[in-house]
Amino acid sequence: MVIAIGFEGSANKLGIGIVKDGEVLSNCRRTYITPPGEGFLPKETAIHHRQNVLKVLREAIDKSGIKVSDIDVVCYTKGPGMGAPLATVAIVARTVAQIWNKPLLGVNHCIGHIEMGRLITGAKNPIVLYVSGGNTQVIAYSKKDTAYSLSNDPSPGYNIEQLAKKGEKYVSLPYCVKGMDVSFSGILSYMEEKIESLLREGYTEADLCYSLQETVFAMLVETTERALAHCESTEVLIVGGVGCNERLQAMMHQMCLERDAKLFATDERFCIDNGVMIAHAGAEMFNSGTKMKWEDCFITQRYRTDDVETTWRED
Structure with a gap:
């Protein structure tokens, strides 16, 4: 003990x-x-x-x-x-x-x-999507090696998630995936540059949050799916502060269903x-x-x- x-x-x-x-x-x-x-x-x-x-x-x-x-x-x-x-x-x-x-x-x-994610969910040897504000990785175990003015209370990511649930119109944003590498640079800058014209065109702040989530999460699902296939795994575990996002979990769950894999995720207590x-x-x-x-x-x-x-x- x-x-x-x-x-x-x-x-x-x-x-x-x-x-x-x-x-x-x-x-x-x-x-x-x-x-x-x-x-x-x-x-x-x-x-x-x-x-x-x-x-x-x-x-x-x-x-x-x-x-x-x-x-x-x-x-x-x-x-x-x-x-x-x-x-x-x-x-x-x-x-x-x-x-x-x-x-x-x-x-x-x-x-x-x-390790917290594995403990709480019971996942054995999953492909891990670790996604947070400052550190995003797709990780597989291998033989012991291994800007909107939204409130920051309780966290910007949570507030974006709640507002995105009300969004309906999708804005096409920069999408950069090369193999297992993703680049998020330029996405927020693009939105900041276009925000006034987009609002005039009838897009809402909810639409912009919705578009941001859909684009970034699609990039993460794509790279995780590639890792899942490469490692011939049947498990995906999402960890990190953004890992409790319900939309990310839903998108990853759909990908896992299509690959006969199982998704593991936790809530905000442990993400x-x-x-x-x-x-x-x-x-x-x-x-x-x-x-x-x-x-x-x-x-x-x-x-x-x-x-x-x-x-x-x-x-």
Whole structure:
């Protein structure tokens, strides 16, 4: 039996969660929300995390029903992500690990999403579409290698999704897929340049959100379908903050039906960045014998998914 606590702070979500042998004991989170039309910057995001991390830590421990002495390993997001927020949360994780005299493990953020998705859905060896605001990948396991002025509350992606449900007229947008590579650059710029003329032509903001979703999601479904065929897989798992989008799940489900494959997805509790995914992935690492020296417990903004040796998987 392993009890792990996980600290996540790679972007604007601050999360701390505790797991016990795959059972979620607590999953606490705070989100740094900026004014409409504005993104979040590293310095301000780090300040938010610093101001809230001890409150979230106390909440996570209280909700879990365990004592600090019960914790076996402290886990934190090592990367990828924004430098200042990563460092802020990692310092807290490193400090409590020393105070509590617990081992410390740095976890790859992307691996955390994947392993949380596999745990919650029961997917065995899926093609993974990891899709979020800052990091989108199509991933397959291989022998242990692996701007509208919309409100930012609770998140821009969620608000786009809700508005897109009301859209009816499709606007043709740039669509760039080359093999397994997709490029989203230019799509928002195109819409910003055309928005006044489109509105005059009778298109609504809902239509524009609808068109944006349909175009981007079609690109993601196409590349995922290509990976599914190449790897001869029968499972697709969607993870990442955008992974809880209902339209994306519906489009991917239709593709899977046509290929006799099965789709796995979760809701916002586990798709959106959270501490539980870091705790669970860290627990898997800890169970498989992974250890880290204190001098190796740093952060790195560029931590590739395929830099992680998945020692806990045997399939």
